[in-house]
Amino acid sequence: xxxxxxxxxxxxxxxxxxxxxxxxxxxxxxxxxxxxxxxxxxxxxxxxxxxxxxxxxxxxxxxxxxxxxxxxxxxxxxxxxxxxxxxxxxxxxxxxxxxxxxxxxxxxxxxxxxxxxxxxxxxxxxxxxxxxxxxxxxxxxxxxxxxxxxxxxxxxxxxxxxxxxxxxxxxxxxxxxxxxxxxxxxxxxxxxxxxxxxxxxxxxxxxxxxxxxxxxxxx
Amino acid sequence: xxxxxxxxxxxxxxxxxxxxxxxxxxxxxxxxxxxxxxxxxxxxxxxxxxxxxxxxxxxxxxxxxxxxxxxxxxxxxxxxxxxxxxxxxxxxxxxxxxxxxxxxxxxxxxxxxxxxxxxxxxxxxxxxxxxxxxxxxxxxxxxxxxxxxxxxxxxxxxxxxxxxxxxxxxxxxxxxxxxxxxxxxxxxxxxxxxxxxxxxxxxxxxxxxxxxxxxxxxxxxxxxxxxxxxxxxxxxxxxxxxxxxxxxxxxxxxxxxxxxxxxxxxxxxxxxxxxxxxxxxxxxxxxxxxxxxxxxxxxxxxxxxxxxxxxxxxxxxxx
Numbered sequence: 001x002x003x004x005x006x007x008x009x010x011x012x013x014x015x016x017x018x019x020x021x022x023x024x025x026x027x028x029x030x031x032x033x034x035x036x037x038x039x040x041x042x043x044x045x046x047x048x049x050x051x052x053x054x055x056x057x058x059x060x061x062x063x064x065x066x067x068x069x070x071x072x073x074x075x076x077x078x079x080x081x082x083x084x085x086x087x088x089x090x091x092x093x094x095x096x097x098x099x100x101x102x103x104x105x106x107x108x109x110x111x112x113x114x115x116x117x118x119x120x121x122x123x124x125x126x127x128x129x130x131x132x133x134x135x136x137x138x139x140x141x142x143x144x145x146x147x148x149x150x151x152x153x154x155x156x157x158x159x160x161x162x163x164x165x166x167x168x169x170x171x172x173x174x175x176x177x178x179x180x181x182x183x184x185x186x187x188x189x190x191x192x193x194x195x196x197x198x199x200x201x202x203x204x205x206x207x208x209x210x211x212x213x214x215x216x217x218x219x
Numbered sequence: 220x221x222x223x224x225x226x227x228x229x230x231x232x233x234x235x236x237x238x239x240x241x242x243x244x245x246x247x248x249x250x251x252x253x254x255x256x257x258x259x260x261x262x263x264x265x266x267x268x269x270x271x272x273x274x275x276x277x278x279x280x281x282x283x284x285x286x287x288x289x290x291x292x293x294x295x296x297x298x299x300x301x302x303x304x305x306x307x308x309x310x311x312x313x314x315x316x317x318x319x320x321x322x323x324x325x326x327x328x329x330x331x332x333x334x335x336x337x338x339x340x341x342x343x344x345x346x347x348x349x350x351x352x353x354x355x356x357x358x359x360x361x362x363x364x365x366x367x368x369x370x371x372x373x374x375x376x377x378x379x380x381x382x383x384x385x386x387x388x389x390x391x392x393x394x395x396x397x398x399x400x401x402x403x404x405x406x407x408x409x410x411x412x413x414x415x416x417x418x419x420x421x422x423x424x425x426x427x428x429x430x431x432x433x434x435x436x437x438x439x440x441x442x443x444x445x446x447x448x449x450x451x452x453x454x455x456x457x458x459x460x461x462x463x464x465x466x467x468x469x470x471x472x473x474x475x476x477x478x479x480x481x482x483x484x485x486x487x488x489x490x491x492x493x494x495x496x497x498x499x500x501x502x503x504x505x506x507x508x509x510x511x512x513x514x515x516x517x518x519x520x521x522x523x524x525x526x527x528x529x530x531x532x533x534x535x536x537x538x
Contacts, residue, residue: 051537072444075442085440089440090437095244105246106438106441106442
């Protein structure tokens, strides 16, 4: 699904923040991406999300060499990836329902073809009662779940989450983890970037550990 | 925290009550403060540009009317000389002019009329017999005709001794130079106003776009293609530009229509005649209204193109 070979990344003329990354993300796999702050977790997520290009090495996603993709091809490929941002990035002028439905809307689908799907997912993540609320009135946990619902509504093959439990209490963190495990069981590959060791200890999964720009893998 | 229990995750789908559901909120937020500010800027600048356009059109048409009014007349003068019968010479010159092709009307000024012309300078009770005052014949040129004035001049000089013809060439040249200068200055001001309008609309659009950067980013991250995002913003900003342009251009059109109507109501009064002599009918005409509408469209297009350009630049910085 995703293959990195000797990938390096630097910003401008600065030092390499990621060095010689070689790994694969297999279909239906579940992995935590961890490491100390500033180790490059977000940069690696951005590489996985195609919003950065490596300064060296080869990245193949869904059998495409990302270096050769056009902008439109990147957008099309990105529809197969869901991402949960640490700061949620919900659109404040749209209801929770509309935020979650956004990926389907930009694909050009008509609203009546996805309404039931979106409502079902919102109920599944516990936002059934809040679907018409605007993001500014949602709690942190509700925003987090809305962001996750938006990331998975288009049934992506790969789900990336950047510190998804960073803003929530331990019980909600546990519930969100269960949500990711459920999604993984339904066939989505999951990469969760976190430095929450307690969270990782709750589920036995592969760990990708970034340290000083290098990746150590613990299967 | 209002989180529900884990049972909620498997709750059956249902439509809650409360606020009305919104399924189709525009992707680009409407009615934002920056959007309203942009409409205000576009409206004000369109209004100013339209006023300038109208003023230039008024000056240009008035100048052309002055020129054509003066150019449609020539004057024959019969210079008095000892032993010369001015009445007979005037009648002969008038007859010759009447017979000349392209002449619509010939009117010989009588002695009394000539005295009236001189009254402002020499006072009334003037006895023209005591003064060597030339006789004047006003010759009106038929509209659309271009008579051979040098030929008429030669013919008069041959047939009527003491007759000279003045085609007001000196006046027309001076008037043309003055009108040309006024129109050129007006056009220069118009170009400056249009340039200022474009710049201020461009910067106001960029300012309004800055608040929409998070929207662009989110659309980009959920897989929207660049053309889709740029298209949505372009459509939204075209609408804002048209709204602002319609307010500004519409106000200018109403103002011109009112000015035309007011000048029509006061037609016949001394002041109105002076104004009409200077500015013509005070109407910018169909061409003027079309020019104002053209400006509205141009300014709306500038906002749309600027927004598209800003979206593309923002997308370039994201990747």
